[in-house]
Amino acid sequence: xxxAEGGERLTIVLPDSVRQRVVEIASEALGRMPAAxxxxxxxxxxxxxxxxxxxxxxxPMAAALESDGAFRARVAERVRDASPDLSESLFAGVVPxxxxxxxxxxxxxxxxxxxxxxxxxxxxxxxxxxxRTAAGEAAEGEVARLNAEVAELRETARxxxxxxxxxxxxxxxxxxxxxxxxxxxxxxxxxxxxxxxxGAATLEAERSAARAAASAAEAEVRRxxxxxxxxETALDTARRSARSGRSEGDMRLRLLLDTLAGSVKxxxxxxxxxxxxxxxxxxxxxxxxDTVAPAxxxxxxRAKDDPALLDQLLTLPMVHxxxxxxxxTKTGYPTLSLAEQRVRxxxxxxxxxxxTGAEVTCVFDGAALDGPVRLTQPRGVRVLFSAPGExxxxxxxxxxxxxxxxxxxVVVSSDREVAEGVRRSGARPVPASMLLNRMARS
Numbered sequence: 001x002x003x004a005e006g007g008e009r010l011t012i013v014l015p016d017s018v019r020q021r022v023v024e025i026a027s028e029a030l031g032r033m034p035a036a037x038x039x040x041x042x043x044x045x046x047x048x049x050x051x052x053x054x055x056x057x058x059x060p061m062a063a064a065l066e067s068d069g070a071f072r073a074r075v076a077e078r079v080r081d082a083s084p085d086l087s088e089s090l091f092a093g094v095v096p097x098x099x100x101x102x103x104x105x106x107x108x109x110x111x112x113x114x115x116x117x118x119x120x121x122x123x124x125x126x127x128x129x130x131x132r133t134a135a136g137e138a139a140e141g142e143v144a145r146l147n148a149e150v151a152e153l154r155e156t157a158r159x160x161x162x163x164x165x166x167x168x169x170x171x172x173x174x175x176x177x178x179x180x181x182x183x184x185x186x187x188x189x190x191x192x193x194x195x196x197x198x199g200a201a202t203l204e205a206e207r208s209a210a211r212a213a214a215s216a217a218e219a220e221v222r223r224x225x226x227x228x229x230x231x232e233t234a235l236d237t238a239r240r241s242a243r244s245g246r247s248e249g250d251m252r253l254r255l256l257l258d259t260l261a262g263s264v265k266x267x268x269x270x271x272x273x274x275x276x277x278x279x280x281x282x283x284x285x286x287x288x289x290d291t292v293a294p295a296x297x298x299x300x301x302r303a304k305d306d307p308a309l310l311d312q313l314l315t316l317p318m319v320h321x322x323x324x325x326x327x328x329t330k331t332g333y334p335t336l337s338l339a340e341q342r343v344r345x346x347x348x349x350x351x352x353x354x355x356t357g358a359e360v361t362c363v364f365d366g367a368a369l370d371g372p373v374r375l376t377q378p379r380g381v382r383v384l385f386s387a388p389g390e391x392x393x394x395x396x397x398x399x400x401x402x403x404x405x406x407x408x409x410v411v412v413s414s415d416r417e418v419a420e421g422v423r424r425s426g427a428r429p430v431p432a433s434m435l436l437n438r439m440a441r442s
Contacts, residue, residue, distance in 0.1 A: 008117045014109065015127065019062065020054075021102050022109055026061040027054035029078035039064050039071050065110065072110065079110050095119060101126035305431055307438035313428060314356040316408040322399055322422075323349060324392060324413035325364040328432040331414060342373075346381055348439035353380030361399060365392040393418050400427045 014022065027050050038046050042064060045057035054061075064071045080087040083103075085096075091113045095104060104123040109116070313319065329341035336344065346362060353360040359382075366373075366385030377383050386395045396411060400422045403409050409427035412435045413419060419429035 008112070008115075010109070010117050010120060012121065012124065014120075015124065018102055018109070018124065018127065020058075022065065023058045023061055024050075024054050025079060025107070025110055026065055026075050027057070028082075029075040032078060033074060037074055039068055042071075072112075076110050076112075079107055083107060090116075090119060095122065305433040305437055307434060307441055310410070310430060310434050310438050311356075313408070313410045313430070314352075314358045318359075319408040319410060320359045320361070320403060321352075322396055322409060322411045322427070323360070323362045323435065324396060324411070324415060324418060324432070325362050326392065327413050327415055327418075328435055331432045332436040339373075342375060342383075346375070346378060346383060349381045350378030352439065353378075363392045363395050363399070393421075397421050397425065400425045403427075 031046070031050055031053065033046070035043070035046065041060045042057060045053045045060070048056060065075065087107065090104070090107060093113075093115060101123040104119065104126075109120055113119070314321065323345070325342065325345060326338075329336070329338075329345050333341060333344060342364065349360050349362055352358075360380060361382040361384060364383070364385050366387065373385065375383060384395060384399075386392045393415065396413070396418060400409055400411065403426075405426065409422070411418065411422040411427045411429045412432055413422075413429060414432040422429050
């Protein structure tokens, strides 16, 4: 330690930034010292990383620099090796103008050349001046920023005020419109209330008139009921009188007819006249045509499936129409299922029976059925299934044979055997296409 170093004492406190730099310099030097030269208080921190050591051993290293001259001298040697130019300038009493005041203060504090306290104070003053300058610049920047924000806020406030005035003007106009609407609605409401009162008065008057009319109507109904009762009594009396007079007249007329009938029968017995069906025209001689059935005459010159022929046959008195069911359905609509075929045919036959009044029987082959068939039979149509072991053709022949001689029976089937068989039994066969054309025409 030099004499100058031993006689000078720093009377001011180092600022934190300078103190931190001094600790960093000591930490770098401590990491390069041999273990024997490391002060005892700093040995636990010697192997730390420089940054961690500067943070963890800041206070012990600052104390060692202040109180341990040997440690400070070893740190000063490391500083002279690391910054020889700055160190030589400080020992020569010259402070480099371009050097960082923090670095100058820290290096001077460690090296402690002659007049080091003044160098440190001057450097700290420069640090303070720089801080003040930076603070002033920062303050000026902050003031400029605040002025800009104030100007922006003023512009925003002006725009908000303009928008508020516009909104107030719009609200005023809307308020005026709403007030006009309210006045209009109030006027409409008053007119509606007046109309409602007038309507209520009119309704009450009409109700009174209706009550009066109802009372008058009830009185008229009572009067008419009285007259009706009297008329019914008179009518009943007249009916009894008429029945009594008609009974006497009928009795006289019946007695006269019986007398005449007895006289005619007595005259027939007396004259012994035989019964006869001859007519005067029978005595006229002429050539007679061959005898044919009227139906055969009407069918000459027509197609075999002309539905008009079936209409003529169905106009015969007490005619019975027998239909070979599956023969017709498989001719007319074979793509449908058997159940759909049955329903469609029976429905068409029901309409035909209703229009003609003919007796209609529809026969289906029941030999292939697994069980009974559920089928709603329309009015006027008899639906039959052949029994097990019997085909529909046989059932049709039995139906034709069961009819009395002379009754017209029409059998619808395109089966040649069926047609020939029923023809021999006296029935008239027609093809299935004739029935299909007739139902299609409906």
